[in-house]
Amino acid sequence: MKERIFQLRNRIRSGEQKAYRQAAVIDILPECDAEGLSWPRRNARLVSRLCGEEKIVILPEENIVFTRTVTSVPAVYSSEEWSSLTSGRTLHELGPVSNICADWDLLISQGLLGRRQVAERTLVRMKLDPLAVDFLNSAIETIDAVLKLAKRYEDQARILGRNDIAEVLRSVPAHPAHNFREALQSLRLCQAVVWLEGNYHVGLGRFDQYMWPCLESDLKTGALTIEKAEELLAEFFIALNKDSDLYPGVQQGDNGQSMTLGGIKPDGSSAVNELTRMVLRVSRDLEMIDPKINLRISSQTDLELLALASELTRKGLGFPQYSNDDVVIPALVAHGYSIEDARDYSVAACWEFIIPGKGMEIVNIGAVSFPAAADRAIRKGLTQGNDFDGILRLTSDEVSQQVQALAEAYELILLPPAPYYSIFMDSCLENGRDLSEGLKYNNLGIHGACVANAADALAVVRQFVFDEQIILPQDLLAALQANFIGFENLRRKLAKDGPKVGCNDDRADKLMVSLFNFLADACEAYGKTARGGILRPGTGSAMYYIWLASGHEGMREPVVGATAEGRPQGEPFSANLASSPGVQTRGPISTLQSFAKIDYQRIINGGPITMELSDSVFRDDESIHKVSMLVKTFAQLGCQQLQLNSLSLETLQDAKEHPEKHKNLIVRVWGWSGYFCELAPEFQDQIIARTMFQLNGISA
Amino acid sequence: MSYGIVFDIQEFSVHDGPGIRTTVFMKGCPLACMWCHNPESQSPQPQVIRNPFGERIAGKEYSSQQLAALLNQQSAILKANGGGVTFSGGEPLSQAPFIADVIDAMDNLHIILDTSGYGARKNFILLLERIDLFFYDLKLIDPGLHKHYTGMDNHLILENLQLLNESGKPFVIRVPLVSGVTDSDENLRNIALTVRHMKGLEEINLLSYNHAAGSKYENVGMQFKPDYDENRPLNRNLEIFEREGIKVKCL
Numbered sequence: 001m002k003e004r005i006f007q008l009r010n011r012i013r014s015g016e017q018k019a020y021r022q023a024a025v026i027d028i029l030p031e032c033d034a035e036g037l038s039w040p041r042r043n044a045r046l047v048s049r050l051c052g053e054e055k056i057v058i059l060p061e062e063n064i065v066f067t068r069t070v071t072s073v074p075a076v077y078s079s080e081e082w083s084s085l086t087s088g089r090t091l092h093e094l095g096p097v098s099n100i101c102a103d104w105d106l107l108i109s110q111g112l113l114g115r116r117q118v119a120e121r122t123l124v125r126m127k128l129d130p131l132a133v134d135f136l137n138s139a140i141e142t143i144d145a146v147l148k149l150a151k152r153y154e155d156q157a158r159i160l161g162r163n164d165i166a167e168v169l170r171s172v173p174a175h176p177a178h179n180f181r182e183a184l185q186s187l188r189l190c191q192a193v194v195w196l197e198g199n200y201h202v203g204l205g206r207f208d209q210y211m212w213p214c215l216e217s218d219l220k221t222g223a224l225t226i227e228k229a230e231e232l233l234a235e236f237f238i239a240l241n242k243d244s245d246l247y248p249g250v251q252q253g254d255n256g257q258s259m260t261l262g263g264i265k266p267d268g269s270s271a272v273n274e275l276t277r278m279v280l281r282v283s284r285d286l287e288m289i290d291p292k293i294n295l296r297i298s299s300q301t302d303l304e305l306l307a308l309a310s311e312l313t314r315k316g317l318g319f320p321q322y323s324n325d326d327v328v329i330p331a332l333v334a335h336g337y338s339i340e341d342a343r344d345y346s347v348a349a350c351w352e353f354i355i356p357g358k359g360m361e362i363v364n365i366g367a368v369s370f371p372a373a374a375d376r377a378i379r380k381g382l383t384q385g386n387d388f389d390g391i392l393r394l395t396s397d398e399v400s401q402q403v404q405a406l407a408e409a410y411e412l413i414l415l416p417p418a419p420y421y422s423i424f425m426d427s428c429l430e431n432g433r434d435l436s437e438g439l440k441y442n443n444l445g446i447h448g449a450c451v452a453n454a455a456d457a458l459a460v461v462r463q464f465v466f467d468e469q470i471i472l473p474q475d476l477l478a479a480l481q482a483n484f485i486g487f488e489n490l491r492r493k494l495a496k497d498g499p500k501v502g503c504n505d506d507r508a509d510k511l512m513v514s515l516f517n518f519l520a521d522a523c524e525a526y527g528k529t530a531r532g533g534i535l536r537p538g539t540g541s542a543m544y545y546i547w548l549a550s551g552h553e554g555m556r557e558p559v560v561g562a563t564a565e566g567r568p569q570g571e572p573f574s575a576n577l578a579s580s581p582g583v584q585t586r587g588p589i590s591t592l593q594s595f596a597k598i599d600y601q602r603i604i605n606g607g608p609i610t611m612e613l614s615d616s617v618f619r620d621d622e623s624i625h626k627v628s629m630l631v632k633t634f635a636q637l638g639c640q641q642l643q644l645n646s647l648s649l650e651t652l653q654d655a656k657e658h659p660e661k662h663k664n665l666i667v668r669v670w671g672w673s674g675y676f677c678e679l680a681p682e683f684q685d686q687i688i689a690r691t692m693f694q695l696n697g698i699s700a
Numbered sequence: 701m702s703y704g705i706v707f708d709i710q711e712f713s714v715h716d717g718p719g720i721r722t723t724v725f726m727k728g729c730p731l732a733c734m735w736c737h738n739p740e741s742q743s744p745q746p747q748v749i750r751n752p753f754g755e756r757i758a759g760k761e762y763s764s765q766q767l768a769a770l771l772n773q774q775s776a777i778l779k780a781n782g783g784g785v786t787f788s789g790g791e792p793l794s795q796a797p798f799i800a801d802v803i804d805a806m807d808n809l810h811i812i813l814d815t816s817g818y819g820a821r822k823n824f825i826l827l828l829e830r831i832d833l834f835f836y837d838l839k840l841i842d843p844g845l846h847k848h849y850t851g852m853d854n855h856l857i858l859e860n861l862q863l864l865n866e867s868g869k870p871f872v873i874r875v876p877l878v879s880g881v882t883d884s885d886e887n888l889r890n891i892a893l894t895v896r897h898m899k900g901l902e903e904i905n906l907l908s909y910n911h912a913a914g915s916k917y918e919n920v921g922m923q924f925k926p927d928y929d930e931n932r933p934l935n936r937n938l939e940i941f942e943r944e945g946i947k948v949k950c951l
Contacts, residue, residue, distance in 0.1 A: 504773055584756075587711025589722065589774050613712075623714040629781045630712060630720065636780070 103357025132432025201256025253674020256349025263296030306628030318668020351606030450573035460498030495566025502579030538605025704798030719783025784810030793819025
């Protein structure tokens with residue numbers, strides 16, 4: 001990579017582009033109200049006003065332009081109007097449509113004018129359908145706004161003597177991209193505008209697929225060399241990091257700018273190409289948090305590609321995250337996805353499998369707290385004098401009640417229109433319908449969170465209370481009630497000697513499998529939702545490994561106290577698929593074997609096995625090769641998703657003490673990577689504790 | 701069936717031999733090398749390790765059947781990835797009958813013995829036929845220095861090395877580099893002269909000094925007392941070995 005690229009990266013990291021940001025807050029309410037605009041038209045007006053307000057910024061040395069200068073997205077309704085509009089309805093997270101994936105090929109191959117023509121044609125055909133007319137006019141308004149913005153950039157580029165940039169912008173995003181640079185520029189601008197509509201977690205989908213035709217032709221004609229193309233790609237990646245601090249998320253960095261590489265094409269042939277490898281190399285060399293990389297693999301993926309991916313893992317960015325096509329594709333098919341669409345899956349902001357352009361899925365409507373379900377069942381069952389099967393039945397009931405409550409809340413879901421985002425979805429312009437009204441797939445995802453703790457809790461109860469009868473039910477109940485105060489020996493016994501998930505020990509693993517089966521049963525029993533889709537059960541935990549343990553404002557999920565696996569109240573749970581905090585495993589092989597037992601044909605919403613490897617594992621090429629064999633083993637065992645981290649404890653501890661020295665230290669948090677120093681202290685502490693434990697095997 | 705004390709089992713132990721391997725660390729060692737970085741491996745009994753974050757017990761008893769069953773659970777994975785099981789320590793020769801029983805009950809996996817070579821001849825013979833590859837430590841050739849730095853002289857080690865050579869089994873000689881102790885040109889030359897004509901010798905690995913060596917002593921109630929200068933740069937004189945036509949690398 002050229003020095004020029006690193007300099008550009010460092011300038012963006014140091015925030016040079018932020019100097020252009022505008023302080024003024026834009027108010028669009030007066031005009032919306034004066035014109036009596038409908039909701040779709042208000043959102044279109046939002047996009048057109050913000051595009052109009054954007055200052056033109058062309059940084060020295062950059063070739064892929066657009067820098068956001070408008071820092072906030074104004075409301076399109078007054079708070080009174082908003083309350084009456086949303087009263088009695090459920091809003092997902094912040095409200096606007098988020099965490100779906102466009103079919104960016106529609107932009108690259110048709111251009112905005114091509115999309116506009118589609119809208120015009122539908123407008124003629126559906127002129128008697130007022131809703132369609134309203135939507136299509138809204139979409140057209142946003143297209144025109146983006147074209148105007150592009151034109152202003154083009155003009156400014158000419159004034160600055162940057163005719164190269166001007167020529168690119170004369171072509172895109174209006175027209176189909178003719179070459180790789182145009183394709184990157186077109187995507188940069190149009191994806192950035194999605195955020196201006198208030199949408200967030202704006203995914204980049206199967207980047208190495210829709211971008212490849214332009215790049216392939218450039219490489220064939222000799223217009224670009226691989227080195228030159230990698231430079232452009234690096235610039236595009238740097239551009240994705242310019243405004244990421246303006247994106248909404250639970251923590252800084254949780255922004256869903258993820259892309260999915262590799263896998264197979266809709267026709268079943270291999271989708272891996274030179275761009276797949278280029279993205280891995282450039283991401284490895286740049287070391288920035290965006291874009292977040294997902295790599296689709298199978299038991300047949302060659303070790304060379306996995307070794308390249310392992311070099312990226314070595315950088316400690318927490319990606320790539322791997323998804324196993326052997327498992328994911330048939331599971332999607334079994335849940336109503338066509339085989340071609342299933343083969344075309346992409347990974348959402350964190351883990352969930354979504355079909356670009358075809359899914360208006362809400363992949364994470366909430367979490368089922370497995371620890372709460374198991375804990376209530378244990379306390380209730382022991383109090384009532386149930387046997388262990390009785391406790392399991394109670395657990396299953398608790399799980400289904402939680403599923404029911406989450407799903408029922410989402411029967412009242414209200415999705416705001418997103419006319420601009422709809423431009424890049426299959427069939428919205430064709431059918432005159434906004435994406436919020438639904439696409440081909442409209443399923444809802446529910447994650448079963450923190451399973452290891454719950455399974456461990458059930459396992460100790462079975463082992464010590466029922467099988468060995470060395471702990472009396474009343475003693476365990478009293479200890480839980482007292483948060484183990486005065487019961488330290490009992491707590492240690494539970495924490496140290498019980499069977500644990502992650503050690504390939506059926507006594508715990510089978511209970512984990514049961515918990516997920518309860519979840520799948522509950523989702524199946526629920527049937528179709530009001531949005532016409534199903535409930536997809538998953539294995540992710542997002543921020544719930546902290547929230548479910550200590551509570552969080554506004555969350556729907558239950559909070560638990562002390563739990564039977566020897567965890568005092570307030571201590572965090574395990575994230576995603578990982579052993580409970582403080583459990584010493586023999587290592588990654590047993591862990592993979594444990595999590596391979598889950599029935600991934602039923603548990604299909606994603607959520608990775610999460611493992612930390614010491615950075616010493618990546619010392620030489622030979623050991624990196626072994627990491628790639630480990631990844632292959634993950635696929636061969638039939639696991640679904642894997643996230644590997646490389647961490648050094650010393651670095652993390654030093655970063656906590658001296659953040660100024662580690663501004664660029666990146667860590668994986670739950671489904672995303674962020675800068676360590678920008679995380680809230682409780683997340684920093686959890687990462688340090690997790691690492692300390694993994695590397696030293698010592699806990700309190 | 702027999703019983704043994706294991707102080708750790710580490711899967712995906714990437715620096716302990718070819719492929720994906722699981723390393724079993726046996727507890728107990730007859731040597732007490734001044735630079736030992738696993739002091740908890742020296743005592744043959746389970747013991748409590750304390751550090752500022754808490755405590756744990758190092759050392760767990762397994763029956764040979766139990767340990768073999770545990771390792772057999774992953775034999776397909778280890779085989780498919782060109783790996784196997786490495787027995788290390790502590791000193792595995794001290795629990796040779798147990799290890800032999802474990803190996804006999806295992807699914808024909810590739811086995812490495814990572815040994816100091818210090819053990820009774822009959823124990824060495826017991827394992828010799830069951831091991832596919834040896835990682836054999838040679839620290840010091842001078843018996844007096846060996847006794848000073850490890851607590852024992854080296855005659856058993858050199859005798860077992862002869863046995864190993866006569867067996868025709870492949871082995872890698874590992875030399876822990878300790879500045880001013882094992883890394884002198886004289887010692888390295890003596891090592892080269894000792895092994896240069898040995899037909900089973902695959903290569904020599906020079907292991908860099910572990911600067912965290914002293915970090916765990918307090919946790920097990922022991923004292924770290926090096927009489928050498930830990931910070932003096934190591935003498936990585938590869939040429940001494942190359943001159944004899946011996947393949948050598950630093951790890």
